[in-house]
Amino acid sequence: MTTGTDYCQTFVDKAKAVSAIVTEVKSDDEALKYVIDLCDRKEVCQLLVSGCERDLSDKAEKLCDLKQKKVIAAPGLKKPLYDKLAEMSAKAGFECIDSGMRDHLAGVDIGFTYAEYGLAETGTLMLDCPGEDMRLATMVSEFHVCVLPKSKIRKDSYAVEKMMLTRMGKTPDYLAFITGPSRTADIERVLALGVHGPLELHILLMED
């Protein structure tokens, strides 16, 4: 069987071609540090979620008001890793959550996840998210940061077909291919990132 790393360069090229920000990390700890640094750097002077600086209808503005603090959402993490992240967040003055995403629909700053597979052909992340907190964390976050172990990179969708079928067999299931940030070209065919979902997608390629 061909190993994941053979497709690594193709994956990086394809992901970058669709505006994903790809960085290599050596360990989980390095990934956590990346998240905290990114959250810290993000809009230093303002807490506002994207779009809330615009003149909005009264109802839309009300939803904006709900967000008062920088938030990191990491619903799918293993317990020890989450605890570590929560501790680092507290130190930095951010709120860290692993559930209750519906209380944060105004938006969170960072959604932090681990991908199950990467598809080199298209630079795609495969994330199984039967739980709704995971889905919401990857959608209402301004920045989605996703760790992808290099060994999990496969050639294309056909190569993960069996794995998909296994997950779909355990109903109910909600499986996602995510490729780059949310985008639209619906006004004059001009590309704009972050229409409903994340404005940025950060992929952390991890040696393993």
Next chain:
Amino acid sequence: MQKADNLKEYRDELRESLDNDFLRTTLDNFAVAYRAGRANAFKDMDVRGLIDEIACSKDEATANLDALYREFKEKAEAAGVHVHLAKDAQAANDIIAAIARKSNCQKIVKSKSMTAEETLLNHALEDEGLEVTETDLGEWIIQLRHEGPSHMVMPAIHLSRYQVGDLFTEVTGKKQDSEIEKLVKVARRELRQKYVEADMGITGANFAVAETGSIGLVTNEGNARLVTTLPRVHVALMGLDKLLPTLHDALRILKALPRNATGQAITSYVTWITGANECASAPDGKKEIHFVMLDNGRSELAKDPLFSQVLRCVRCGACANVCPVYRLVGGHKMGHIYIGAIGLILTYFFHGKHAAKNLIQNCINCEACKDICAGGIDLPRLIKEIHARIQDEDGHPLPSILLGKVLKNRKLFHTLLRTAKWAQKPVAEKDGFIRHLPMVFAKEHGFRALPTIAETPFRDRWEEIRPVVDNPKYRVALFSGCVQDFVYPEQMEAAVKLFGAESVEMSYPMNQSCCGLPVQMMGEMKASREVCVQNLRAFEAGGYDYVITLCASCAAHLKHNYPKLVMDTPSLALKAQEFADKIIDYSSFVHDVLKVKAEDFVQTGGKATYHAPCHLCRGLDVHAAPRELISTGGLEYVECNEEEVCCGFGGTFSMKFPELSAELLKKKLANVEATGAEVLLTDCPGCIMQLRGGLKTRGSSVKVRHVSEVLADNRRK
């Protein structure tokens, strides 16, 4: 949505679009950018192979629609989903309204679905007092404007940022400027609260996978993920044609769909939903999910031997992206609800004859859509077949009947052409053009000069010019087609001169007639078939190595349509196939078979550019041969921008829609003039008629010639 009652009103609507500068510029830019983007997305892939595989798998699914539906329903229900079958649009809308009532839903968020457009779902739900919000940015914009989509993938492509800015000012009650990035942010926040409030989410589906009972959704904005996650009820409305046996079938289509639609390798999000998944706002923590499967004529269509291929469509919208007519007039005029070539066809089946009868005539038959279709659907053929069907049911217009009658009788047709030569005397100029257009053509035909009928047709010159060839290398028959027989016989004579010199023995069967394409274009299928049979008889003496024609349209029609026209008659079908196999166009014959060499031609070195006739480049897949012949034949070939885009002739199309023909010609000639070439070469007398007529009217000095004429002139004696 075009609302014309008759062709005249439809032409008025088309003229309105032609005057819309913003639309024209947008669609021009899009057409050019799309071609490059798609080519890049498919780079290093076997596109043809992929399309063939998709066509096969969709055909198989279509043939097993009932079984697939049963399997899908069983699997989905086992996973906790309610599955409904709706026989028509009304039934689908009623089912969804009933779900809303039963589950006490008031506010609905929706992601993009062409099927919901097909059933006019939003109107039906709003009539029930429900609040429906489209969340795809483009769909939201057109919903707020109370319009239909003008493109299947980019529904608001007809609108400018300023129009959107004004619209958003109205919606938010706050002044919005027109910067796109900012407008997108406004939509992000305005729609976010809609998701929060909604109790029902409605989506379409790109795939319904029978083996797992799953649906697949392909989106860029990610709105479908929110629509399927936040509200407690999810309804997915999809046509039965979305059913596929396996996940692999879906993944295969996914390789082509985004690439063909927008030139993306894949969209930002692809969502696979299986079963009643977790939902915190539902009473039992599980989402209530309904799959509404729409028939609306699909199961009937699946049984039709010819039209079942319509169900291969994956709704990528590429047939509009490459359509030269769409590019001129946009989706509101080139469709009813479904848009582009497939839109003309689906309108007839889903929205009826009345909605389709004008639209169906607006196909120039350039085959650009057929060439690009992700399902390999023979779109131009189906469009002509529907046109013929509507005429058979509603009666044929007089000019169409007359042309059919005339063409069926070769002697009458040729007599009329000979008579026309005398009739044109008072208006014929010495330069081969008609001075005034006859009264039958209104002033909108003035964009190009029309040629006169030649003094002596090719058939009358044949015996005199026929060369004697000793030890022939090849024995061929010539098919002249009407235009080269009666209008431009010199092009045929040029070919005869070269072939004679290259030791090709030629026959010209005198009983040959028009190839029949013009009547087929007008929906006269019976006449088309009769002409076909006459020509098959004329050439049956046979024994020819090749049948050569200098007209790309004749060649493509003889090669591809003849076997189809007589396929119901086994004895003729075989004959037609043998005949079709021998058909070759001039450039391919000279380049690939005769393999002429540069040393046999005087290298005159003038600059020449090329116009690729639709029926040569797409109809016969010939690309390199004529261009290489230009260089071999002694001229310097200069590439022209958009060389393979239609010149706007389209045979009888240019008579029916002169305004559109004129615009296509204008664009073509501007590109030609920009090359700085002195000569424009091509391989089709129809194109030559159009191009010469246009250049003459513009007062341009560029000369239009058939490739055969240059080669004959430059060949060393």
